[in-house]
Amino acid sequence: MMIEHPMMAIADDGVELAGTLTVPSTPGPHPAVLFLPGSGRVDRDSNAGRVRPGLGPALAAALAERGIATYRYDRRGAGDTPGDWHRVGFHQNRLDASAALRALRARPGISSVAVAGHSEGAVHAATLAAHDDVAAAVLLAGYARPGRDAFRWQGASLVAHLPAPLRAVAGRLAPFAARRLERVATSTADVVRVGPSRLNARWFREQLAHDPRADLAAIRVPLLAITGDSDLQVDPGDLDVIARLVPHAETRRVPRLTHLLREDPGRPSPLAYPRLLRRPTDPALLAAVATWLGARLGTTVRV
Structure with a gap:
């Protein structure tokens, strides 16, 4: 059983990050994530x-x-948090995560705090684990290479797992797409228009320039990193980089697990995403994360 409370974190610039604090129904204090x-x-x-x-x-x-309690919040420009998402940078997301961590740590009834992140969130979780006061960290499908290299790997992987006719179309469009992306990457504006679309150029530039390896090497708290063998957006091989940079980390490469954290027994393909999203998050993954965090935070028994 659990109880959910609205919770607000105040960002460094005063923006209110609206979120939800989920607390076990048992008496506290509770560790939190x-x-x-x-x-x-x-x-x-x-x-x-x-x-x-x-x-x-x-x-x-x-x-x-x-x-274990959990705090999660709406990004700027999403849900009940104000802002223009198109103008929010990669670094601003990290600063907001740090503000949310401070708010959770200051919350009455919270005994200790860990951090868990998925994809981009895993990269920010690594930064918090390296530089903030956290008890443990979990990285779900987090990359461990410079952002530009991670982006290139992702693009090539997604195209390679398309059916042959679509791969051919993607190949013909590749030079055009590369020119457009280079225009975004070399711009100085927060937002760039590409055709009818507004693109978050600031986030894109900052993400491409970010290298998570220095943060990973500075992590001293318990760390669990999980990536699926069927992940098309993050190279599962980056787990080897994490293991080398964080010798005490526990890394798990899960067979058939996709970037969506759903298991897919078939040939991985981005075209399967709509079908996978109709299924729940992989229960074995959730159980593994909860068990690992429970052991590090001192709550190994189900309530």
Whole structure:
């Protein structure tokens, strides 16, 4: 059983980050986890428009069963948090995560705080684990190479796993797309128009320039890194980099697990994403994360 409370974190510039604190129904104090979602205009439930992975509530429920609270919040310009998402940078997302961590640590009834992140959120979680006061960290599908290299790997991987006719079309469009992306990467504006679309150029530039390896090498707290063998957006081989940079880390490469944190027994393909999103987050993954965090935070028994 769990209880949900609205919770606000105040960012460094005064913006109110609206979120939800999920607390086990058992008497406290409780350890807690700050959850950071992937990239995009994402709300506290890890949803962005019609793309609705629902990872936040699923993880919160799994952790509550083991006596662990969870705080998750709406990104700027998403849900109940104000702002123009198109103008929010990668570094601003990190600063907001740090503000949310401070708010959670100051919350009455919270005994200790860990951090968990998915995709982009995993990169910010690594930064918090390296430089802030956290008890442990979990990285779900987090990359461990310079952002530009991670972006190139992702693009090539997604195209390579398309059907042959679509790969051919992508190949013909590649030079055009590369020119457009280079225009965004070399711009100085927060927002750049590409055709009818507004692109978050600031986030894109900062993400491309970020190298998470220095943060990873500075982590001294317990660390769990999990990436699926069927992840098309983050190279599972980056787990080897994490293991080398963080010798005490526990790394797990999960067979058939996708970037959406759903298992897919078939050939990985981005075209399978809509089908996978109709299924729940992989329960074995949630159980593994909750069990690992429970052991590090001192709540190994289900409540």
